[in-house]
Amino acid sequence: MASSNVTYPPPEPYTLPTCHPRPLKPLETPPRDLKPPQIPVPPRKSLLDDWYNLSTHIVPAAYPRTTPFIPLPRLPQWIPNKDEFKAAVRRTVDELNAAKVAQWNGELDHLGPNRRPMWHCINRYVRKGFRADGARKGVTLFMAHANGFPKEIWEPLLLALAREQVKNPNYQVDEIWSWEAVNHGDSCLINRDALGGLYDWRDNSRDILQFLEYYLPTAASPGALPTALPRLQDAEAQSRRANGLQARNVVFVGHSFGGCTIVRAALEEPRLFKSLFMLDAMIRPVEGRAPNPEEPILNLVAGAVQRRDGWSSKEEARKMFSAIPFFKAWDPATLDVYVECGLYQAADDKVKLKMPGIQEAVCFAENYAAFETFELLEKLDPAIETRWLIARNLTPRETEMRRKVAWRRKVNTSHRIVPSGHLIAQEIPSVAAKDLHEFLSTRYGAQKALL
Secondary structure, eight states: OOOOOOOOOOOOOOOOOOOOOOOOOOOBOOOTTOOOOOOSSOOOOOTTTTTEEEEEEEEEOOBSOSSOOOOOOOOOOOOSOHHHHHHHHHHHHHHHHHHHHHHHTTTTGGGOOOOOOOEEEEEEEEETTOOOOSSOOOEEEEEEOOTTOOGGGGHHHHHHHHHHHHHSOSSOEEEEEEEOOTTSHHHHHHHTTTOOSOOOHHHHHHHHHHHHHHTSOSSOOSSOOOSBOOOOOHHHHHHHHHHOOTTOEEEEEEETHHHHHHHHHHHHSGGGOSEEEEESOOOOOOOSSTTSOOHHHHHHHHHHHTOOOOBSOHHHHHHHHHTSHHHHTSOHHHHHHHHHHHEEEOTTSOEEESSOHHHHHHHHTOOHHHHHHHHHGGGSOTTSEEEEEEESSOOHHHHHHHHHHHHHSOSSEEEEEESSOSOHHHHOHHHHHHHHHHHHHHHHSGGGTTO
């Protein structure tokens, strides 16, 4: 399946009500006596094993959090009466939504921010045969997932990208960092007791900025790194904020929630960013009575609240997933990775989601960060290049939103419409990889290797 060159015409003029964007909460130094947790799963062989060595690392999350800690609402228990169960689900959705609206309206400020330490698990893939000689800078990829998916979900796309490079090797991806938000995947297993009933997408932006400023090694290297990455000095972080990541060519790849939070981070600290490659980033103009979400968002929350979480084995889970239309649209390799890395063997001997449905619902309940990012997007530093891959198989309402995103910023930007639903990385990883390969080849090919 080839990628599409179709693009949107500019939207008709529109009036955008302000959502009064706020700056990100300043970072504080995490407590010095924090002991890093153990990675909760054993090492595994990745799909990229022929090309890259995989290691997993731990870094602290931004401290403190933007939101206070409030307990999770009780999940509704399944009952045969469908109407009663649906009503119970809606009560949980309304409780999550009410807490989110109260937070955005400042009604929970008296509770103070959540100061429970949290951590990120991050996968690092280093190209086999890579020799850092100082004469050139290869490409570093930073990957940020969509809501509900583990950091490994990118591997089918990255495998397709590696195969594209073999066919046209005029650039090299030396290192890949696959990010995992605090309430996703292995990170969620580590942070389970610190996560509550509120999540602010802007915290993922703050987490990414802290990693780039204080924990990302200065240059790509073939050598092994400690599992717990050391914190760099404040002077180095200040230099990076002022001068960027000079020893790296970092291309940021984000999908949906991950794309929105990368863009929000780039708006805050633009010198850290050069190139943004966004897969249907969840950035949207204000609609209705913001911050109250519209019905489509509430439906996503409801779907997550009632998500099944318990199977006898991963084989049973995969068989059940394969029968659901949502998963049938996926590339089979991506579903395999999701089953392998998104599920775990729980203490009760059941196979469960690493990120339970209630945490996915908490993340879906956020929508204001997407409004903020859209409003601010036209102010993104002109030096930062943006490429948008936009899903074609959307409702007319969603299509119009994507068109406005594609044209919101009119300099140093381009977009393509690709034959997929919103889950581009899951449904057409090879198509997305081809577009990413073309993007990297044009900008970081052999003729620019010394830049």
